[in-house]
Amino acid sequence: MSETALLPAAPEAPAVPAARGRSARVLVLSIAGLVASVAMILLSASPDYFVTTLRLVVAAAGVALMVVSGSALGRQLFGPAFDLSFWFSVAWLLLLGLAVTFAPWLPFGEHLDVANSLDQPINASPDPFSANPLGTNLFGLDLLARSVYGARSSLVIAVTAVVIGTVIGGAIGMVAGYFQKSVDRVVGIFTNSLLAVPPLILLIALATVLEPRIRNIAFALSLLTIPGMVRLARATTMLYAPREFVVAARALGATRVRILFRELLPNVLLPIVSLAIVMISILIVAEASLSFLGLGIEPPEPTWGNMIAEGEGTVFEDHPHIVLVPGTFLFLTVFAFNLVGEKARRRWDPRSVKL
Known part of the structure; x- marks a missing residue:
């Protein structure tokens, strides 16, 4: 060697x-x-x-x-x-929330009264260095201001509807999942009855009967969230009801109300919240659809739906920004709520809990 x-x-x-x-x-x-x-x-x-x-x-x-x-x-x-998309979604929702909250104090142009926009150019193209950075509509109203105030209407309606649907649907689902038997069968018939009606038909029928106010539209949209919340709350309650901490509470003499609120509700709440975040995006689109069809909030009060309707037809061909500006706000907000909700669902999905 x-x-x-x-x-x-x-x-x-x-x-x-x-x-x-x-x-x-x-x-x-x-x-x-x-x-x-x-x-x-x-x-x-x-x-x-x-x-x-x-x-x-x-x-x-x-x-x-x-x-x-x-x-x-x-x-x-x-x-x-x-994850860039997740953090972008969080940043967009925070920025939009701050803009909606402080909109009256921000240096926006006129968004509502046409008489105050007579000196503004009509159908002005977006220019970040001008007084109307996102342009104006055919009445000279500032599109940035109208998009922010439109977000206020859309978010208030969607969040209110989701809160109503979450409280009612979550309570009904927990009761059905805990008591089961005849209570579960009755709740199942009620849920299936709501699911049997096409959502758009139901919304149009309610919109023709109710006045186009934020309260009425939020009530109508809340009916779309109840069936999903009932099913998720029922399934999650049935998953946790046989667990040791629930059996121990029952053996110690805890009442059914105490078991539902103290033992089951904290475990049911997180999956419901993740679904509620996703439902907000769905209801924003539903509200925009009603306003686009002329069945929601009526102009000149801005919502994303009626702003998009202002630019349809020949107006879009000559001035596409009138549609693209509110459409972009709508797309980014729905995208952000969907992404954040899906992220929360993957984190809080009860099927991922180690039993």
């Missing part, structure tokens, strides 16, 4: 500096990509440089670059589990 074979192998050079160099390059490229994407979006929003089609292409490219760069930057800063 040669002497060289007996010599120890030379240690490999550490790969840490190379990995750090790659991380630094990715970090720099991500920040540069974010800056470039913001510049592209701002450039596409200005009507002085490009025609409409090219502006849309530049804006889409800027959004795509922002998503890629933001994901890479987030993974570099917060680890590989970073």
Whole structure:
């Protein structure tokens, strides 16, 4: 055997500096990509440089670059589990909530009274450097202000309807899941009866009878949430009712009301809340559909549905921003609620609980 074979192998050079160099390059490229994407979006929003089609292409490219760069930057800063879409959804809902809350004190243009917008240009295109950054409609009303105030109407209606449906449906479902037998059969008939009626037919029928007010629309939409809440609360209650802590409480002489509120409700509440978040997005779309058909909140009071209806037909061909602005608000809000609700459902799904 040669002497060289007996010599120890030379240690490999550490790969840490190379990995750090790659991380630094990715970090720099991500920040540069974010800056470039913001510049592209701002450039596409200005009507002085490009025609409409090219502006849309530049804006889409800027959004795509922002998503890629933001994901890479987030993974570099917060680890590989970073979810850009989730945090974007949370940020959008927080921003929208703050804008809706403080809308009367924000420097928005006129959103309601046409008499106060006589000096404003009509159908003005979006321009981030003007007094109307998202443009105006055919009455000269500011689209940014109308979109924010429209969010107030849509969110109040959807959240109120979900709260009503969650309280009523959750209580009925827990009672049916705990007592079962004849109570469960009666609740099943009631739930199936509501599910047998097409939702749009039911909403149109109620809208023709009730006055188009926020309270009435919220009541009508709450009927859509009750069956789903009943079924989820019933299934979750039946899952936890045989558990040891419920049996022990029953053996110690706890009343049925105490068992339902103290033992079962905390375990049923989390899955219901996750479904309620998703239901908010569904009811926002339902309310927008009613307003688009002229059965919801009537103009000039803004909602996303009647704002989209303002731009249909030839108006959309000449001034697409009248539809795209409220449509974008509607899309981003529904997307955010859906994503946050699905994230909560995967975390709080009772089927994932280790029994």
